[in-house]
Amino acid sequence: MEWLTIAAAVVILGTAVLLRWRRPAWYWLTFGALVAVVRLLARYGSVMEACGLTVPPSRLRLLLARATRSEVPGSRVPRIRRLKVTRTGLVLRIKLQPGQDAFDFAASSDRLRHSFGMQGVSSREVKAGVVELRMTGYDVLKRVHMPAKTEESTLRVPVALREDGSVHYRDYRQVPHALNIGATQSGKSVYQRRLVSALAPQRVALVGIDCKNGVELYPLARRFSALADNPDDALGLLESLIDRMEAIYDVIRREQRISADVPDGEITSDIWGLPEHLRPVPVVLLVDEVAELALAAKADEKRRDAIVTALVRLAQLGRAAGIYVEVCGQRFGADLGKGITLLRSQLTGRTAHRVNDEASANMAFGDIAPDAVLAAVQIQTERPGTAVAADSTGGWALTRTPFTTLRQAVNTCNKHADLTPEIPELAAYRPALETAPELVTAA
Known part of the structure; x- marks a missing residue:
């Protein structure tokens, strides 16, 4: 029996070591979570006191202690409201004591991470007096595995995993237009493939501009309603989208019927309030390399100005007409020419993969989230797909997109090719699929 006990212990220990090395998520769910919960509960009071997250006893308790000549009560520790184990870590909800601030927990996140032996700790205020600490038990961005169940909806798709283990969504209804920058081999194209693959099963029209001779988007052509691979076609495509936008505004105006007997819920100023x-159909416009549109020779400056003007108009007015703009590029600043900074101001969402210099990160985050600039510069070369995602609220998060091969994206687009809508205004730019049959044949 003694040898059997030793053998069983060796097997369990070896399994734990192997899982921690090869399958950290499995190790966390089988061994790590239990150890982390016991360690947290055992150290909680002392850690809160060491991090300065306690408050002195109330005057009433001090008065009672003096009156009864008993021991002086110690500092009050914030109470644990809920402790939940997730597939990536722990979620801890804490009820603050009077006089405490949620900022104190955010400022102490590094000390809490070290004290509780976790990979990372982030905090947010759920409501007044309640703070939620999300703790990751392992490096979730080392090998990205998206959860099997996600909260998808129309124009809201999961594209990456956040550093705290939660899913990062691209929600076009909340953030209509976005900018995606990154150096060569940073994972920018993989992010774009993931985005197209996630939108392919939805009732959405995909429109693309890829001036790198179409090498990024044309393999996915079966799911695109329109594609342009040169600046001349890009200008015509953008002007056709503007014509569609103006026609949709006419429809919205006719259907408003604002009068005393029309219910409030039937008055709308965008397509989502129209009858079914x-x-x-909403349109997502993907611009693969904006520099190829913004940089032009002197003879082409007129065309270049028209392209930038059209993009600015779509970014300013397209949301209500169901037209959403996703701009990609290696750099995006005033050095691309007139009108670029005006276009950038309309792109609410910002995603920056690894960049080669701080100036490129400033182009993305300098005007909305200066704290994210340093994080974007520090992204490691050996972790392609890692990015800093931010928006105009000033908040940001470190994310990583799961690796998606071009073949996987092609197969997804081919599978849902029957959902590709026909848009009359863009019929002239419908991709000619018969020109490259080897790219659209499923594996």
Whole structure:
């Protein structure tokens, strides 16, 4: 029996070591979570006191202690409201004591991470007096595995995993237009493939501009309603989108019917308030390399100005008409020419993969989240797909997109090719699929 006990212990220990090395998520769910919970509960009071997250006893308790000549009560520790184990770590909800501030927990996140032996700790205020600490038990961005179940909806798709283990969504209804920058081999194209693959099963029209001779987007052509691979076609495509936008505004204006007997819920200023039979299909415009549109020789400056102006108009007015703009590039600043900074101001969402210099990160985050600039510069070369995602609220998060091969994206687009809508205004730019049959044949 003694030898059997020793053998069983060796097997369990070896399994734990192997899982921690090869399958950290499995190790966390089988061994790590239990150890982390015991360690947290055992150290909680002392850690809160060491991090300065306690408050002195109330005057009433001090008065009672003096009156009864008993021991002086110690500092009050914030109470644990809920402790939840997730597939990536722990979620701890804490009820603050009077006089405490949620900022104190955010400022102490590094000390809490070290004291509780966790990979990372982030905090947010759930409501007044309640703070949620999300703790990751392992490096979730080392090998990205998206959860099997995600909260998808129309134009809201999961594209990456955040550093705290939660899913990062691209929500076009909340953030209509976005900018995605990154150096060569930073994972920018993989992010774009993931985005297209996630949108392919939805009732959405995909429109692309890829001036690198179409090498990024044309393999996915079966799911695109329109594609342009040169600046001349890009200008015509953008002007056709503007014509579609103006026609949709006419439809919205006719259907508003603002009068005393019309219910408030039926008055709308965008496509989402229109009746189902009148609602046009939303359009997501993907611009693969904006520098190829913004940089032009002197003879082409007129065309270049027209392209930038059209992009600015779509970014300013397209949301209500169901047209959403996703701009990609290696750099995006005033050095690309006139009108670029105006276009950038309309792109609410910002995603920056690894960049080669701080100036490129400043182009993305300098005007909305200066704290994210340093994080974007520090992204490691050996972790392609890692990015800093931010928006105009000033908040940001470190994310990593799961690796998606071009073949996987092609197969997904081919599978859902029957969902590709026909848009009359863009019929002239419908991709000619018969020109490259080897790219659209499923593996």
